[in-house]
Amino acid sequence: MPEFASLESQEVREYWQNEAQDFTPWVADEIRAGDVSELEDTLGLELEVIEEEKGVGRYNLDILAEVLDDNRNVVIENQLNLSDHDHLGKSIAYASGVNADIIVWIAPRFYDEHRDAVQWLNRNSREGVDLFAIRLEVWKIGDSEPAVRLNPVVEPSEWKEKAQRSEGELTDTERLREEFWTEFRDRLEEREATPLTPRKPFPDYYHKLSIGKSGFGLRFTIKSRDNELGVGLLIRDDADAYWKLEEEREEIDNEFDQKVVWNEPKETRAGKERSKILITKHVDVTDKEQWDEYLDWMIKNGERFHEVFYDRVQRL
Numbered sequence: 293m294p295e296f297a298s299l300e301s302q303e304v305r306e307y308w309q310n311e312a313q314d315f316t317p318w319v320a321d322e323i324r325a326g327d328v329s330e331l332e333d334t335l336g337l338e339l340e341v342i343e344e345e346k347g348v349g350r351y352n353l354d355i356l357a358e359v360l361d362d363n364r365n366v367v368i369e370n371q372l373n374l375s376d377h378d379h380l381g382k383s384i385a386y387a388s389g390v391n392a393d394i395i396v397w398i399a400p401r402f403y404d405e406h407r408d409a410v411q412w413l414n415r416n417s418r419e420g421v422d423l424f425a426i427r428l429e430v431w432k433i434g435d436s437e438p439a440v441r442l443n444p445v446v447e448p449s450e451w452k453e454k455a456q457r458s459e460g461e462l463t464d465t466e467r468l469r470e471e472f473w474t475e476f477r478d479r480l481e482e483r484e485a486t487p488l489t490p491r492k493p494f495p496d497y498y499h500k501l502s503i504g505k506s507g508f509g510l511r512f513t514i515k516s517r518d519n520e521l522g523v524g525l526l527i528r529d530d531a532d533a534y535w536k537l538e539e540e541r542e543e544i545d546n547e548f549d550q551k552v553v554w555n556e557p558k559e560t561r562a563g564k565e566r567s568k569i570l571i572t573k574h575v576d577v578t579d580k581e582q583w584d585e586y587l588d589w590m591i592k593n594g595e596r597f598h599e600v601f602y603d604r605v606q607r608l
Contacts, residue, residue: 312345319398328502331398334426336490337359337491338506341356343355351386354368369383369386372399373400380397380410399427400427424448425447428440468578473495476499497516501594508533511524521572522570524570525568525597526568528565530565553569553570553571554568569601
């Protein structure tokens with residue numbers, strides 16, 4: 293019979309002595325690193341650190357981040373001790389001060405009253421404001437290296453959000469998109485081996501997944517007006533990266549069995565620079581009987597884009 297070692301929980305302060313000087317910089321560096329961080333994987337979001345220890349009124353917010361998909365502001369409040377009223381209150385004050393849509397509170401243990409408070413806020417806040425209580429854990433097996441786990445003890449319920457929507461809050465097109473992306477997410481979760489990481493669906497025309505490096509993402513689109521599906525690589529605010537990839541254009545084009553469209557860097561209305569490399573497919577997006585075929589096409593080509601661009605992107 294096989295013998296198994298026991299998981300041994302570690303005291304987090306053995307690894308980070310000080311919240312501001314040790315733990316907050318570690319979280320920020322993990323987000324900035326090329327691979328998807330433990331926090332991003334837990335949230336199902338790709339983040340970009342805007343500022344550490346940002347002044348908000350009389351206090352400093354641990355980390356202000358931004359969701360790369362849609363530029364939502366994220367407040368990250370860290371603790372190395374047990375949850376307390378002080379950090380809960382500050383998290384809400386910080387979110388108000390920076391107009392954040394997402395609050396992430398990290399601590400090694402949450403008292404019941406604080407979990408209940410976060411759950412209550414999720415139930416009673418407007419849709420689009422999401423709160424997470426995430427337990428910080430460090431584990432070892434025997435003499436192994438320590439492993440970090442960020443375990444959500446409270447997170448928003450997408451089903452509850454949908455049930456609480458008022459009649460007419462989403463258009464028919466938005467409902468169709470959300471249903472499509474939900475099936476897309478479900479397919480990825482059921483897939484045994486895929487480099488694509490599932491994330492929460494939203495009723496947007498686009499759905500973006502990580503390719504393991506900040507500033508880049510795999511972008512999937514469903515355009516009802518144009519009856520078009522799209523899969524591609526999105527590059528944010530890095531024209532040099534686009535032109536370096538363009539030097540390999542002939543080789544890259546030959547790795548696909550359909551036409552690849554190269555959209556050169558352009559400035560958006562928000563003053564940000566975007567460039568894209570993509571393929572498209574003309575479809576009838578309202579024909580749900582064809583969705584199996586459309587989803588297969590998206591996943592197949594999403595995996596192809598990951599295979600073609602992953603190493604290239606990491607070298608940039």
